[in-house]
Amino acid sequence: MPEPVLELAEVNVFYGAVHALRGVSLRVNEGEVVSLIGGNGAGKTTTLATICGLLRPRSGLVTYRGADVRRTPTHVLVGQGLVMAPEGRGIFPNLTVEENLRLGAYTRRDKPAIAADLKRGFELFPRLAERRRQKGGTLSGGEQQMLSIARALMGRPKVLLLDEPSLGLAPLVTQAIFATIDQINKEGVTILLVEQNANIALKHSHRAYVLETGEVQFNGASTELRNDPRVKAAYLGEG
Amino acid sequence: MAEVSLTTEVLQYVTNGVAKGSTYALMAVGYTLVYGVLQLINFAHAEVYMLGSYFAWYQAKWAGYLPDSKGARAETVPLYMVALFVAGAMAACALAGMLIERLAYRPLRNAGRLAPLITAIGVSLLLQYGGQVVFGTEPKLFPTFAETVVYDAGGVKIPNTNIYIVVTSLVLMLGLTFFVNKTRPGAAMRACSHDMRTARLMGVNVNATISLTFAIGSALAAVAGVLVAMDQPAITPLMGVRIGLKAFVAAVVGGIGSIPGAALGGLLLGVSESVVSGLWKPVYSEAVAFVFLIVVLLVKPSGILGKSVREKV
Numbered sequence: 186m187p188e189p190v191l192e193l194a195e196v197n198v199f200y201g202a203v204h205a206l207r208g209v210s211l212r213v214n215e216g217e218v219v220s221l222i223g224g225n226g227a228g229k230t231t232t233l234a235t236i237c238g239l240l241r242p243r244s245g246l247v248t249y250r251g252a253d254v255r256r257t258p259t260h261v262l263v264g265q266g267l268v269m270a271p272e273g274r275g276i277f278p279n280l281t282v283e284e285n286l287r288l289g290a291y292t293r294r295d296k297p298a299i300a301a302d303l304k305r306g307f308e309l310f311p312r313l314a315e316r317r318r319q320k321g322g323t324l325s326g327g328e329q330q331m332l333s334i335a336r337a338l339m340g341r342p343k344v345l346l347l348d349e350p351s352l353g354l355a356p357l358v359t360q361a362i363f364a365t366i367d368q369i370n371k372e373g374v375t376i377l378l379v380e381q382n383a384n385i386a387l388k389h390s391h392r393a394y395v396l397e398t399g400e401v402q403f404n405g406a407s408t409e410l411r412n413d414p415r416v417k418a419a420y421l422g423e424g
Numbered sequence: 425m426a427e428v429s430l431t432t433e434v435l436q437y438v439t440n441g442v443a444k445g446s447t448y449a450l451m452a453v454g455y456t457l458v459y460g461v462l463q464l465i466n467f468a469h470a471e472v473y474m475l476g477s478y479f480a481w482y483q484a485k486w487a488g489y490l491p492d493s494k495g496a497r498a499e500t501v502p503l504y505m506v507a508l509f510v511a512g513a514m515a516a517c518a519l520a521g522m523l524i525e526r527l528a529y530r531p532l533r534n535a536g537r538l539a540p541l542i543t544a545i546g547v548s549l550l551l552q553y554g555g556q557v558v559f560g561t562e563p564k565l566f567p568t569f570a571e572t573v574v575y576d577a578g579g580v581k582i583p584n585t586n587i588y589i590v591v592t593s594l595v596l597m598l599g600l601t602f603f604v605n606k607t608r609p610g611a612a613m614r615a616c617s618h619d620m621r622t623a624r625l626m627g628v629n630v631n632a633t634i635s636l637t638f639a640i641g642s643a644l645a646a647v648a649g650v651l652v653a654m655d656q657p658a659i660t661p662l663m664g665v666r667i668g669l670k671a672f673v674a675a676v677v678g679g680i681g682s683i684p685g686a687a688l689g690g691l692l693l694g695v696s697e698s699v700v701s702g703l704w705k706p707v708y709s710e711a712v713a714f715v716f717l718i719v720v721l722l723v724k725p726s727g728i729l730g731k732s733v734r735e736k737v
């Protein structure tokens with residue numbers, strides 16, 4: 186079995202009295218795209234927030250590259266290559282596209298490499314290059330999503346966490362974003378992807394976990410889940 | 425006494441006001457920095473200023489520069505010693521500011537806005553009255569930090585203390601602007617002021633950045649505390665109350681959250697106070713600050729240089 190780069194074992198998370206994650210276990214192997222699908226309130230975003238240290242699990246283990254990271258602060262994890270592009274994109278509206286991108290490289294000090302990565306980001310998303318001096322708040326939803334992903338890449342992630350990259354985007358834009366996600370993965374970045382759009386998430390991932398009310402209902406290879414009648418009925422609008 | 429023309433007289437009040445306004449500006453920056461990052465009005469900031477004066481006073485005392493201290497030395501303190509006292513007061517106040525944040529505000533970080541605000545008033549009162557217990561209610565007399573020399577610029581009298589005040593403030597404000605806009609910790613401060621959660625996801629150590637913000641604001645308040653004490657040598661534990669209120673007004677008038685706004689607000693307030701009190705009556709000068717506040721809030725609620733922020737939905 187390949188070594189997992191990220192692993193959750195029996196994780197329980199509470200918001201006050203609300204039991205948000207109920208014994209969630211999942212693993213992400215080096216080089217994979219893993220998707221986490223499920224409806225609203227299933228615990229997908231909570232899972233990501235727990236992984237990157239914004240929330241603390243009440244019990245269970247979270248390991249990143251073999252180390253227990255339950256008590257590791259978010260900013261330290263970012264420095265170790267665990268980077269999240271948040272839901273709602275978290276663009277700094279009053280900063281320009283370029284300033285947003287440069288903040289993505291906040292943990293790094295290697296100036297020439299940062300400049301190279303900036304150039305690389307603009308190649309990956311030419312739309313951002315055109316708008317490099319524009320304020321983040323003036324971008325369209327799709328452009329903001331591109332900026333969010335490009336900014337996360339500026340942190341040189343080993344594992345990239347993407348929270349709802351298709352949220353609020355037109356189908357064509359979503360297609361383009363996911364094509365880029367494939368490309369980022371091919372370049373060696375491991376990706377954990379949270380999506381409500383199960384269809385596209387299963388198409389663009391190797392394996393998937395289906396969350397429902399804080400529990401993992403199914404998991405397996407994405408191609409298999411796409412043909413699973415239960416998943417089809419509940420999440421793919423077929424059946 | 426020779427007849428003085430009105431122009432000269434007004435210029436005199438303006439130059440005095442610039443010096444006064446510089447100290448307001450130094451203080452206003454402290455309010456603005458903390459507000460920018462935490463959306464908190466740190467009412468205890470005025471008391472950090474007071475502490476700055478006392479820290480400098482104690483250093484002068486221990487170094488034997490007070491007239492009544494044992495083996496008192498020369499009457500005036502040489503400039504390099506003044507610099508040393510200022511540095512000491514800055515360091516001590518930076519520490520005090522960070523402690524206040526750590527002990528009083530950080531535990532309430534997720535408690536909404538009202539609880540930290542009330543706490544800030546509480547810390548302010550605690551320091552005012554705690555200060556009276558520790559330092560005594562009697563005013564302490566500052567040693568003469570600089571032999572007063574008055575320069576004459578075409579009839580306008582400029583004491584050297586005013587020059588020190590203005591130059592020091594200017595250098596510090598420019599340094600701060602550079603720091604916030606051009607350095608890595610400055611970038612972290614700006615990121616936190618825009619969106620703390622996202623800043624954290626970019627790898628910014630938010631707690632350290634907030635501590636730094638308090639440290640910088642408090643160190644500047646310490647400088648203001650020493651500069652003002654050079655000019656008005658009687659210091660008391662309640663000395664921060666008035667200047668604190670006015671510096672807060674200056675920050676709001678200039679646009680809270682904006683560093684150039686704090687500088688502008690401070691200068692406007694200092695100059696107008698000085699002119700009103702000179703040409704009209706000193707008692708009215710106090711009212712000017714608040715008239716300013718009301719007018720600005722009516723015309724441009726975000727302050728002169730403040731950005732109108734869209735409400736987050």
